[in-house]
Amino acid sequence: MIRFIIADLRKYWIGSAVVVLIVALAVALGVAVTLQERALRLGSARAADKFDLVIGAAGSENQLVLSSVFLQASPLPLMDGAVLAKLAADPRVAWAAPIGFGDSFEGYPIVGTTTVLVANLADGLAEGKVFTQEGEAVIGANVDLALGDEIKPMHGTMEEGGQTHTELAYHVSGRLKPTGTAWDRAILVPIQAVWHIHGMGHEEHEHKNEAGKAPEADHDEHQHHGESHADAPLDEHWDADVPGLPAILVKPKTIADAYKLRQEYRADATVAVFPGEVLTRLYATLGDAKRVLFAVAAGSQVLVAASLLLVTVMHVGQRRRQIGALRAFGAPRHALFAIVWLELFALVLVGIALGFALGYAAARAISNLVSEGSGVSMPVGFSGEDMTFLIVLTLFAALISALPAILAYRQSPAAALRA
Known part of the structure; x- marks a missing residue:
């Protein structure tokens, strides 16, 4: 099954790369917003700690x-x-x-x-x-x-x-x-x-x-x-x-x-x-801006999920003959479900991992620019909140990947071969 999935990805590598890139960019936006806001908050708080x-x-x-x-x-x-x-x-x-x-x-x-x-x-x-x-x-x-x-x-x-x-x-x-x-x-x-x-x-x-x-x-x-x-x-x-x-x-x-x-x-x-009190009020303003940016990032991820569903459903439709042939040669339904689900889930997981890496790199680059201009150190790092975000994204990816797999599971081999 794994060899089949790898061969299939190699054959359709352009489409696979596009799916990975779309997911990565959407995830990177949300990660960069979160990490940069936290870095700005921590850096300014540490700077203010020097003065009572x-x-x-x-x-x-x-x-x-x-x-x-x-x-x-x-x-x-x-x-x-x-x-x-x-x-x-x-x-x-x-x-x-x-x-x-x-x-x-x-x-x-x-x-x-x-x-x-x-x-x-x-x-x-x-x-x-x-x-x-x-x-x-x-x-x-x-x-x-x-x-x-x-x-x-x-x-x-x-x-x-x-x-x-x-x-x-x-x-x-x-x-x-x-x-x-x-x-x-x-x-x-x-x-x-x-x-x-x-x-x-x-x-x-x-x-x-x-x-x-x-x-x-x-x-x-x-x-x-x-x-x-x-x-x-x-x-x-x-x-x-x-x-x-x-x-x-x-x-x-x-x-x-x-x-x-x-x-x-x-x-x-x-x-x-107290500088800390003044920063708290400024954080409230930053928090409002963060919610707006995060809403934009979440909206982009919803659009990405919708486009992925559309692409994968079309992809399954184009491969009806291949799926029908596999069923005709005795491949069980659960095996077809697993192939389609694993293939898409693997692509989305790679996109998520790449998105976290890109988001972290973008936040580091922005923090370095801010630090060079202001002198305030901006610590960029992941926290438990980010791990929760990663788990939620992974579960969502598993759910999204299951929908086209269900279509393949329900497809009749005779109807697929006649298509």
């Missing part, structure tokens, strides 16, 4: 998370810098790291921050050391630079017609270990350097002069008016005169502290969010 609480100026919570956690370029309103000083002195806060953005270098975002964030963002440095001066920078794991390379920050991006800053050039002092987040493609620099080259912080300088304190050195005057010196030491002690900030990443000491801080800073001037 984000505080920013009152505005869009979604944009605050996308800009501060996923480093998606978008202007954010600035909140009063005194918020940072208050958080730094709060006993409920393990650490609070300000971030400032707006500059870039060769497509990589430059993020102004502090040494405390560098120390807590990844599991240490892969090489080099944390920045200790204004002219030093720590790069993410996926930034294509080497230690000692020069970085000339550009305000905005080249596509937006950005202009290169001439006040300061950073030099790479260290590289972070991989985090699987957008920060793997970021360049981290001292936030005070970002303030200085953008002309921020001069209010603090003038305030100190009015209080009767002379500037420490002549170059300090230039720092507060848009000039910075690469060898200037870092000062990460915050007071009420800190310049405005787009966001502050906060690590509360306990879960209870996290909820209290979020409630306290959800005020008229500020907003505090």
